[in-house]
Amino acid sequence: MLLDAAESDRRPLANVVEVLTGGAPPPAALLESIERLGFRVTHAYGLTEATGPALGISALCLGDVDVKHADTMRSVPRDGATLGEIVLRGSSIMKGYYKNEADTAAAFRDGWFLTGDVGVIHPDGYVEIKDRSKDVIISGGENISSVEVEAVLYRHPMVREAAVVAMPHPRWGETPCAFLALKKEYANGGGGVVEEDDIISYCRDNMPKFMAPRKLVFLEELPKTSTGKIQKFVLREEARTLQSIDERMRTPPQARPWRRQRRKGGQGGWRQQLRWKQ
Numbered sequence: 443m444l445l446d447a448a449e450s451d452r453r454p455l456a457n458v459v460e461v462l463t464g465g466a467p468p469p470a471a472l473l474e475s476i477e478r479l480g481f482r483v484t485h486a487y488g489l490t491e492a493t494g495p496a497l498g499i500s501a502l503c504l505g506d507v508d509v510k511h512a513d514t515m516r517s518v519p520r521d522g523a524t525l526g527e528i529v530l531r532g533s534s535i536m537k538g539y540y541k542n543e544a545d546t547a548a549a550f551r552d553g554w555f556l557t558g559d560v561g562v563i564h565p566d567g568y569v570e571i572k573d574r575s576k577d578v579i580i581s582g583g584e585n586i587s588s589v590e591v592e593a594v595l596y597r598h599p600m601v602r603e604a605a606v607v608a609m610p611h612p613r614w615g616e617t618p619c620a621f622l623a624l625k626k627e628y629a630n631g632g633g634g635v636v637e638e639d640d641i642i643s644y645c646r647d648n649m650p651k652f653m654a655p656r657k658l659v660f661l662e663e664l665p666k667t668s669t670g671k672i673q674k675f676v677l678r679e680e681a682r683t684l685q686s687i688d689e690r691m692r693t694p695p696q697a698r699p700w701r702r703q704r705r706k707g708g709q710g711g712w713r714q715q716l717r718w719k720q
Contacts, residue, residue: 445475455480462486465671467571467589469596469604487571489557491536491549506531508554509563512575515552522564525585527575529554560587577674579608579616586653588674591618594648595655600628600636603664605672609657609681619681620655623664636660657684 461476461483473483509518509526518526535555538546549556560578561571572578572587579586588606595604602625609619623629628636638658645654659680665673 444479445472452479458482460484464488465669469593471593471596487559489530491555492530493534493536507569509561509569510554512556515554518563520563520565520567522562522570525560525562525572525578528557528559528561528569528571530557531555577607579606579618581611581616581618581652582614584652586618588618591620591645591649591653591655594645595620595622595641597648598641598644600624600641602626602629603672605664605674605677606655607674607678607681610685611656617657618653618655619657619659619677619684621659621661621664621677621680623661629662657681659684 457480459481461481463483464486467485468483473485476483508529510516510529511518512527515529518524529551531554539549558575559571560573560575561569563569573589577588579588588608591606592604595601595606601622603623605621606618607621608616611617622641624636641658642654642656665676667673
């Protein structure tokens, strides 16, 4: 809301305002814009199940925090590149979910609480959170962080909001699908024509090509919770619906259901026209 305010409505702050935020990681471009207004933002990472922040301001591990391979539960190398799940243990971790033994059992492994967040550990011990495990896109065996793709999209001058989810693909398994809300001056057509191919090309120029979205969907507003968090589960379902439609359109004609319709031609004759059932 502050960033959307007209320039004439903005006033300089008397001093730097400290802001502590949590939840999904804000894009770097958004944080930079906020800090230019005079705010200094600290993004904390924590969970209800951990009763307080799991990582401090510096992003160095506090206490029993590790990044482990989800299947082997072995610690990943501290190379800043190998993905693993962030796991926690210690006296501040919950004992379990109230009257829900099944979910409690699924949440722990070898005494570690599984956060569902994917990250890496750098050689100096800093933890970098990459994504939620359910939001990681696996395309042709490559893990794609939706957060990293969104960070590039947020730097595009026309994009106001972006959310990237997995879209099923017959060859690669999944590919990135981006849902975008444009800035006001472009949403109403006043700022120029927005071409899908231009934004996709921008992504390919600023990230590995396999990470770039293959499909863009433009919305006036992205679906959100009452607290403003983007509802990716809604967008994932929409992406599956779009893939189903695309799949039907790619199906060979002889394999599609169809009905035959005769339409009178322009020169007195009749021609056949096939109309595919949608």
